[in-house]
Amino acid sequence: MSAVLPALVGVPLIAALVVALASRSSDRVSDVICNAATLIVLVLSIALVGPVLGGVSISWALGMAGPLGISFSVDALSLVMLLVVSVGSVAASVFSISYMDDYTSKARYYVLFLLMVAGMNMVVLGGDILNMYVGIEIAAIACYALVAYGLGKEYLEASFRYQVLGTVGTLCLVAGIGLLYSRAGTLSFSELGAAVAGVEGVSLAGVLLLCGLALKAAYVPFHAWLPDAHSTAPSPVSAMLSGVFIKVVGVYGLMRLLFVVFTPGSIYTTILLVIASLSIIAGALLALVQTDMKRLLAYCTISQMGYILLGVAIGSPLALVGALFHLVNHAVFKELFFFGAGSVERQAGTRDISALGGLNSKMPVTGVTSAIGFFSVSGCPPFNGFWSKLIIIVAAVQAGQVGYGVVAAIGAIITVSYFLKYEKGVFFGALPETLKSVKESPATMYVPMVVLAAACLALGLAFPWFIDTLLEPAAQAIMLGA
Amino acid sequence: MQMYLVSAILVAAGLYGVLLKRNLFKVLIGVALMALGVASFVVTSGNTGSGVDVVSQTVALVAVVGGASVVTLMLVTAVRLHEKYGTLDIREMRRLKG
Numbered sequence: 001m002s003a004v005l006p007a008l009v010g011v012p013l014i015a016a017l018v019v020a021l022a023s024r025s026s027d028r029v030s031d032v033i034c035n036a037a038t039l040i041v042l043v044l045s046i047a048l049v050g051p052v053l054g055g056v057s058i059s060w061a062l063g064m065a066g067p068l069g070i071s072f073s074v075d076a077l078s079l080v081m082l083l084v085v086s087v088g089s090v091a092a093s094v095f096s097i098s099y100m101d102d103y104t105s106k107a108r109y110y111v112l113f114l115l116m117v118a119g120m121n122m123v124v125l126g127g128d129i130l131n132m133y134v135g136i137e138i139a140a141i142a143c144y145a146l147v148a149y150g151l152g153k154e155y156l157e158a159s160f161r162y163q164v165l166g167t168v169g170t171l172c173l174v175a176g177i178g179l180l181y182s183r184a185g186t187l188s189f190s191e192l193g194a195a196v197a198g199v200e201g202v203s204l205a206g207v208l209l210l211c212g213l214a215l216k217a218a219y220v221p222f223h224a225w226l227p228d229a230h231s232t233a234p235s236p237v238s239a240m241l242s243g244v245f246i247k248v249v250g251v252y253g254l255m256r257l258l259f260v261v262f263t264p265g266s267i268y269t270t271i272l273l274v275i276a277s278l279s280i281i282a283g284a285l286l287a288l289v290q291t292d293m294k295r296l297l298a299y300c301t302i303s304q305m306g307y308i309l310l311g312v313a314i315g316s317p318l319a320l321v322g323a324l325f326h327l328v329n330h331a332v333f334k335e336l337f338f339f340g341a342g343s344v345e346r347q348a349g350t351r352d353i354s355a356l357g358g359l360n361s362k363m364p365v366t367g368v369t370s371a372i373g374f375f376s377v378s379g380c381p382p383f384n385g386f387w388s389k390l391i392i393i394v395a396a397v398q399a400g401q402v403g404y405g406v407v408a409a410i411g412a413i414i415t416v417s418y419f420l421k422y423e424k425g426v427f428f429g430a431l432p433e434t435l436k437s438v439k440e441s442p443a444t445m446y447v448p449m450v451v452l453a454a455a456c457l458a459l460g461l462a463f464p465w466f467i468d469t470l471l472e473p474a475a476q477a478i479m480l481g482a
Numbered sequence: 483m484q485m486y487l488v489s490a491i492l493v494a495a496g497l498y499g500v501l502l503k504r505n506l507f508k509v510l511i512g513v514a515l516m517a518l519g520v521a522s523f524v525v526t527s528g529n530t531g532s533g534v535d536v537v538s539q540t541v542a543l544v545a546v547v548g549g550a551s552v553v554t555l556m557l558v559t560a561v562r563l564h565e566k567y568g569t570l571d572i573r574e575m576r577r578l579k580g
Contacts, residue, residue: 174545178524
């Protein structure tokens with residue numbers, strides 16, 4: 001079973017190489033290779049579910065011991081992230097088949113996409129912080145190039161800004177890792193907890209790591225790069241960035257280190273709670289004034305990431321379950337929204353909300369799936385977003401943080417209002433004369449949307465089962481700090 | 483102690499370039515300086531007295547390699563931006579909405 005772990009990183013890496021070598025042949029070859037690779041990663045991750053939940057400890061190491069070699073291990077938390085990555089990447093690579101036809105040199109796109117998937121799998125499997133960091137760097141560099149993929153002015157500008165801020169973030173991480181090692185003498189997640197107890201200088205390392213992760217996860221006030229990068233990238237890339245990437249590089253690291261470096265109840269908790277509330281409210285208010293579909297979704301991401309951080313910062317078992325559940329839900333409905341926005345942009349030629357309208361009659365599948373996403377994000381029972389927000393708010397009240405619970409509730413109300421604007425502006429109302437000839441997008445684009453919309457409903461209906469089997473063990477893995 | 487000071491000066495100079503310079507290449511040089519500063523900070527903090535710990539060396543090396551790859555990508559982006567705008571001045575480019 002342990003041979004599965006290197007395969008999860010190796011398969012996308014090898015596929016990237018094969019696609020690069022085969023790039024001169026037809027685009028269909030690279031379509032097939034990329035989709036096959038992401039599908040294999042999904043199957044392998046699902047194969048891990050049984051053993052990991054059964055309590056089997058699976059790990060794999062290559063080369064020297066400790067952070068100098070490559071060590072992979074998987075627990076329930078890694079498993080949740082692994083499933084988010086693999087489901088997200090399968091959906092995005094199927095969506096890319098038709099969507100990326102409009103761009104040149106599709107094969108190179110797939111190379112970067114697969115490198116990003118390999119990097120993210122390395123992040124979630126890495127058994128120590130250095131392995132995690134290398135994964136973050138691989139995925140981030142692939143992302144910078146993917147954001148610039150269109151090569152237009154705005155793509156390059158967004159990518160340049162993302163590169164500068166992203167690099168400052170990774171440098172904060174490196175400085176934090178170096179300092180942490182020099183104080184604690186280890187970088188392994190399983191040994192850090194015991195090694196840092198009472199050691200001086202760890203708090204500075206904690207601050208550096210926190211700044212790096214906050215920049216990567218685009219929490220307010222570290223969010224300046226996100227709206228540009230996430231709205232200008234090609235839509236499947238936006239979906240991966242917003243839905244999967246920032247959680248893997250930002251939130252996952254925070255969850256791993258939370259109970260190790262940042263002791264709950266300390267000043268960090270207060271800082272994290274404030275950052276979370278700022279993100280929820282500022283992201284939602286800024287989303288309210290956007291007229292570009294994808295920009296609105298990008299600001300919504302900042303706001304929803306605030307909910308996840310709120311759950312993590314409260315730190316009770318219930319709050320962690322809520323945070324993990326919201327992480328999964330946000331990945332599902334944000335990918336759905338970005339696919340919807342991409343499909344509208346491709347078929348109608350614009351993503352300006354004020355120029356669109358009444359598309360429900362022309363693009364029924366996109367319209368209905370987007371409406372399901374709307375119910376989910378705005379917290380209508382029985383959709384998944386309702387339960388995760390409810391759990392986070394209940395956990396906040398239970399932990400005595402009533403004020404932050406109120407902030408979360410206010411954020412949810414603003415979310416409803418800007419998504420009402422989004423739905424009304426794009427899918428309802430009068431159909432402009434110029435859009436009379438718009439058609440539904442091809443099947444490879446709407447099938448991922450239908451699947452994700454079904455997942456929104458399924459996760460909402462089956463949430464007690466989902467929480468019991470998968471999220472409870474993952475929350476326990478966070479609490480153990482290992 | 484002097485080495486910490488050197489690292490701090492490098493990082494501060496880099497930050498100055500990143501935050502205040504308007505020329506893309508100067509921003510890029512700022513990022514490169516910051517990467518160097520962080521790498522020397524990591525090496526310094528790993529100094530055990532009888533030499534630098536091998537893991538700290540590795541972390542610094544990874545930082546240098548990562549920094550170099552990002553700087554390369556930034557160079558490519560800056561050259562492409564120069565092709566599109568005919569200038570490297572950030573103010574001359576269309577300001578993306580904040």
